[in-house]
Amino acid sequence: MQEQITHVYFMPGMAASHSIFEFIKLPEDKFRMHFLDWIIPKKGQSLEEYAKEIIKNITHRNPVLLGVSLGGILVQEIGKLIAVKKIIVVSSVKLKSELPKRMLFARYTQVHKLLPTGLINNVELLAKYAFGETVVKRLELYEKYLSIRDKQYIDWCIHQMVNWSQDQYPENLVHIHGEKDAVFPIINIKNCITVKNGTHTMIIHRAKWFNEHLPTIILD
Numbered sequence: 001m002q003e004q005i006t007h008v009y010f011m012p013g014m015a016a017s018h019s020i021f022e023f024i025k026l027p028e029d030k031f032r033m034h035f036l037d038w039i040i041p042k043k044g045q046s047l048e049e050y051a052k053e054i055i056k057n058i059t060h061r062n063p064v065l066l067g068v069s070l071g072g073i074l075v076q077e078i079g080k081l082i083a084v085k086k087i088i089v090v091s092s093v094k095l096k097s098e099l100p101k102r103m104l105f106a107r108y109t110q111v112h113k114l115l116p117t118g119l120i121n122n123v124e125l126l127a128k129y130a131f132g133e134t135v136v137k138r139l140e141l142y143e144k145y146l147s148i149r150d151k152q153y154i155d156w157c158i159h160q161m162v163n164w165s166q167d168q169y170p171e172n173l174v175h176i177h178g179e180k181d182a183v184f185p186i187i188n189i190k191n192c193i194t195v196k197n198g199t200h201t202m203i204i205h206r207a208k209w210f211n212e213h214l215p216t217i218i219l220d
Contacts, residue, residue, distance in 0.1 A: 006218060007060040011036045013069030014157045017147035020068065023207030027215060038148055041156045051077040058082065064218050067092065068203050069183065070157055073164055086218060087173045091181055091200045094169040098188045103162045174217055178202045
């Protein structure tokens with residue numbers, strides 16, 4: 001009897017394209033990899049409404065969803081709307097209590113609305129938002145991965161991030177987090193698989209770790 005294929009859908013982080021997954025390889029006899037991308041949200045669109053739009057691109061029943069950073073939050077919202085086998089969040093959060101203090105502060109003061117998001121064509125600034133890193137040496141690399149430069153989209157993303165209010169997460173969720181994540185410090189994160197020396201961009205820079213461990217994590 002032919003072994004069942006598990007369909008895995010990958011959602012990148014804020015402003016990033018699915019090319020961040022280019023080094024991730026899963027055994028083809030067991031898995032099919034599918035890639036989702038961000039679309040520009042409608043003005044005032046809720047995260048739930050946005051999740052419904054993305055679901056239109058998920059064509060297999062009971063898939064595994066893997067999301068990075070804000071993509072990790074989005075796949076959790078998708079998992080509330082359709083049946084999924086497993087949710088894997090990478091370099092992300094699964095509870096509002098895991099958000100860093102500066103984001104919680106932004107929620108109550110709305111200070112995030114003052115951020116200079118009109119400057120997002122400045123790749124260096126965008127990388128700081130999206131990856132939590134100051135980039136000089138890797139500028140070309142980030143220009144390749146950061147594909148969305150739309151101010152309305154960036155403003156919407158930041159608003160969704162700081163106002164996310166989940167206080168319970170499902171049993172079928174697995175959280176993978178780097179111990180050196182600058183966007184979501186691991187000190188705030190509970191119950192995760194820790195990647196030694198992993199940063200917020202470890203899906204790119206530590207692809208070997210993911211290629212070794214993801215098959216077991218997905219099927220476990």
